Amino acid sequence: MSVSAKQLKTDFLIIGSGAAGLLAASRLAPHGQVILVNKGTFQDSSTWYAQGGIAGVSSDKDSFESHVQDTLAAGAGLCHEDVVRAIVRHGTEIIDELVEIGTLFDRKNGALHLTREGGHSSRRIAHAKDATGRAISEALLSQVAPHANIQRLEQHAAIDLITSRRIGKYQQNRCLGAYILNPDGEVLTIAAKQTILATGGAGKVYLYTSNPHAASGDGIAMAWRAGCSVMNLEFIQFHPTCLFHRQGSNMLLSEALRGEGAQLVDQQGRRFMPEYDERAELAPRDIVARAIDYEMKKQGADCMYLDARPIGKTAIVDHFRNIHARLLELGLDMTTEPIPVVPAAHYLCGGIKADVHGRTDIEGLYAIGETAATGLHGANRLASNSLLECLVMADYCATDVLKQPDMPVCPVPCWDASGIVPETERIQIKQNWDEIRATMSHYVGIVRSNERLRRARRRLRLIQDEIAAYYWKHPVSQDLLELRNLALMAELIIQSAQQRHESRGLHYSTDYPHTDAQARDTILKSDAL
Ligand code: FAD
Numbered sequence: 001m002s003v004s005a006k007q008l009k010t011d012f013l014i015i016g017s018g019a020a021g022l023l024a025a026s027r028l029a030p031h032g033q034v035i036l037v038n039k040g041t042f043q044d045s046s047t048w049y050a051q052g053g054i055a056g057v058s059s060d061k062d063s064f065e066s067h068v069q070d071t072l073a074a075g076a077g078l079c080h081e082d083v084v085r086a087i088v089r090h091g092t093e094i095i096d097e098l099v100e101i102g103t104l105f106d107r108k109n110g111a112l113h114l115t116r117e118g119g120h121s122s123r124r125i126a127h128a129k130d131a132t133g134r135a136i137s138e139a140l141l142s143q144v145a146p147h148a149n150i151q152r153l154e155q156h157a158a159i160d161l162i163t164s165r166r167i168g169k170y171q172q173n174r175c176l177g178a179y180i181l182n183p184d185g186e187v188l189t190i191a192a193k194q195t196i197l198a199t200g201g202a203g204k205v206y207l208y209t210s211n212p213h214a215a216s217g218d219g220i221a222m223a224w225r226a227g228c229s230v231m232n233l234e235f236i237q238f239h240p241t242c243l244f245h246r247q248g249s250n251m252l253l254s255e256a257l258r259g260e261g262a263q264l265v266d267q268q269g270r271r272f273m274p275e276y277d278e279r280a281e282l283a284p285r286d287i288v289a290r291a292i293d294y295e296m297k298k299q300g301a302d303c304m305y306l307d308a309r310p311i312g313k314t315a316i317v318d319h320f321r322n323i324h325a326r327l328l329e330l331g332l333d334m335t336t337e338p339i340p341v342v343p344a345a346h347y348l349c350g351g352i353k354a355d356v357h358g359r360t361d362i363e364g365l366y367a368i369g370e371t372a373a374t375g376l377h378g379a380n381r382l383a384s385n386s387l388l389e390c391l392v393m394a395d396y397c398a399t400d401v402l403k404q405p406d407m408p409v410c411p412v413p414c415w416d417a418s419g420i421v422p423e424t425e426r427i428q429i430k431q432n433w434d435e436i437r438a439t440m441s442h443y444v445g446i447v448r449s450n451e452r453l454r455r456a457r458r459r460l461r462l463i464q465d466e467i468a469a470y471y472w473k474h475p476v477s478q479d480l481l482e483l484r485n486l487a488l489m490a491e492l493i494i495q496s497a498q499q500r501h502e503s504r505g506l507h508y509s510t511d512y513p514h515t516d517a518q519a520r521d522t523i524l525k526s527d528a529l
């Protein structure tokens with residue numbers, strides 16, 4: 001597989017090893033050489049931290065049609081129904097396969113135990129206690145790890161994609177591989193027949209997020225720079241219930257808690273959700289997050305509270321054992337007291353524009369999982385539909401990749417470091433990172449306005465200019481490349497929000513509080529090349 005220490009070539013390059021990347025790797029490995037890259041360890045993915053479960057029709061009392069209708073309702077008129085149907089109808093098989101490869105889902109009386117979350121009209125979430133992502137990751141890893149055709153590169157961060165146009169070859173723009181930073185600070189050039197981005201979301205654009213550090217939107221930024229369109233980036237899902245606590249600010253309190261009976265209350269113990277929606281705590285997330293935000297602003301409160309006591313101590317300690325244990329470590333006992341919560345950035349409904357197979361605007365480049373926007377989620381994702389999308393897309397993507405005509409790996413130039421000059425003044429990476437996240441949280445959060453978006457864009461432009469002036473003259477490092485990507489992501493989110501002159505799903509503007517009769521996607525076209 002290796003050409004030299006700094007050059008590799010492979011049949012399939014997969015960037016990202018969450019649910020989407022792992023399943024794609026195991027599907028493609030029997031057919032060729034796979035390089036599977038992640039910029040941390042196998043635990044540093046949103047997949048690893050997924051709590052509630054994976055949605056899919058696994059009970060006689062449920063139906064595909066009902067799952068489709070719930071997904072369309074949550075998506076607020078913007079889902080692509082063909083995509084919804086293609087993904088939902090494959091859910092049962094995917095969950096069966098996860099069971100076969102050893103995912104330890106909870107069971108009751110021999111059948112899968114299904115939990116419930118907001119927006120679902122039935123119990124349809126298969127789960128492994130409150131640590132479903134870890135159980136799925138371990139099962140997928142057990143397939144990937146021993147495979148001789150899969151070379152795993154941990155702590156390797158993709159910097160940019162290599163495209164034919166960028167290197168001045170061929171008329172048609174084609175992805176030829178990627179430049180990857182290794183842990184020693186060297187840049188590897190990986191040439192590949194097919195490249196798959198499975199790089200997850202971008203929650204780190206915000207100050208408060210449930211996402212792990214890896215979620216800095218790298219895949220979307222790389223794809224944009226390579227010439228891909230991006231879609232619906234204004235739809236950022238804020239999870240209503242993240243812990244409000246100095247030492248555990250990004251810890252998620254699963255929606256399954258509300259599914260099993262937990263209630264939202266204010267500091268006086270008043271339950272407020274029935275005033276906002278007849279589904280109360282089980283309304284879709286946009287409604288619950290906005291209600292919490294509204295109550296916090298109205299009452300001048302720092303947080304609201306999740307009261308899990310209606311679930312009962314035994315059920316809490318059994319089903320929610322990890323959340324319960326972690327809270328105890330922080331001095332909070334959810335079996336006896338309400339837990340302080342705030343909404344936090346959780347999921348990116350938009351992403352690289354892709355079809356259900358992950359095909360993007362560029363030949364030889366696929367995008368799957370959270371980094372892609374297929375139209376499944378529309379303007380708001382239905383809880384637990386994301387793991388489902390990752391796995392179904394990975395499966396469809398592998399099938400499509402294997403249908404492509406075989407061609408030799410194209411030779412590509414090594415990373416060009418000729419512009420690097422001796423360091424003068426180092427860019428303030430942490431300060432810029434903090435400024436981006438604070439700007440996005442204060443101006444581009446749950447409630448937006450024209451003026452707030454304009455202010456945010458002005459601030460972002462200054463930071464981007466500073467990064468652009470610095471980037472090519474200095475050795476690349478992981479924190480620098482993440483900063484560059486984060487700033488671009490923030491800019492693209494703001495641009496997308498500015499293009500939507502209505503309120504729909506997760507995008508709410510005080511200047512445009514109505515919903516247009518005609519739903520449309522926001523598509524930004526890259527003029528990179
Ligand atoms: P991820 O799992 O995020 O993996 C991204 C991968 O890309 C990582 O390996 C990372 O290292 C790698 N990467 C990123 N950038 C680079 C780069 N530049 N170079 C190399 N590698 C890179 N969804 C559900 O359906 N059910 C749930 O119960 C649920 N619970 C959740 C709980 C939490 C706390 C969070 C954060 C999310 C939850 N979600 C849930 C959402 C869901 O987990 C994610 O959408 C999904 O796991 C994304 O999977 P992925 O494979 O697309 O990306």
Ligand code: SIN
Nearest residue numbers: 051052254255383384
């Ligand atoms: C949760 O457990 O609340 C997260 C579920 C999801 O994001 O789909």
